[in-house]
Amino acid sequence: MSDPQSVSAPSSQAHVQLPQGDIRTETSDDLPSATPRDARILHLIMASMGITSYQDRVPLQIMDFAYRYTNAILEDSLLYADHSRSTNPSTGTAANTQITVDDIRLSVGARVNYQFKPVPPKELMLQLAQERNRRPLPPVAQTYGVRLPPEKYCLTAKDWDIDEEAKELPVGCKSVVHR
Template structure:
């Protein structure tokens, strides 16, 4: 769905579009993205707000911790966050929130290793070729009481014979 940032209302007046939404529309246009749903800019703004809020809260925590350890006094009021605290908070979040893509060479190496092993031969038989029963969702992965009773009876018969 193509979105026009300056769509008009029924009265013919141009609707008021927030500055951040206009910026997102411009970013989409510069990247060549023409078709997207109406809620995409709202989702991006929500993500940016939650991420920024979380980073600033973490930075405030790091700042409070550094002030309490350096001065020996816990000063939670009137604390200012500096850029080092923000960089530390961003680095801490980046380590567990965003996973970098593995290098292309590693993926090629793993693909080569995986593809070097031949597939098992296909056994010609009538019907569908299903994997072994233990890998199928329809496979029985439990023992019923009747099966246990039959096994016990068979083992007792074998002992007497």
């Protein structure tokens, strides 16, 4: 290894001695040494962007997305490379397939069209909202809701209760009290 390089960090970060070429800053709540290098890099990228509060699973989710996206792009690029290269006439198999930059560009371009949807412009959304809001809501019908019989036949207007303490009534009979 080369002679160590001194890396200084902002005031909230510690001073770390690292071998030449390795750059790492440690904060007071340093990540465990078992953290993968890519996760540490993502932590540093988010810290440099001012993102300080996030769940521990966020870098893992970003790495998972990057892995899946890269894998899909490379698989598509390989298919495009196989299709675009001529086959060996004697064996009928593809001759030494190598992925080129053009294959990757084609794969990314094809995937962008259906995988990532752009956000419509704000002006368009405001115009659609104004068109929709020009039409008034339908009027509420006079007979809206549950149709009840006249009030004298309903038990909704008066509070009725059963009097449990009536002592002068025979056993088994209960009086009804109107409140």
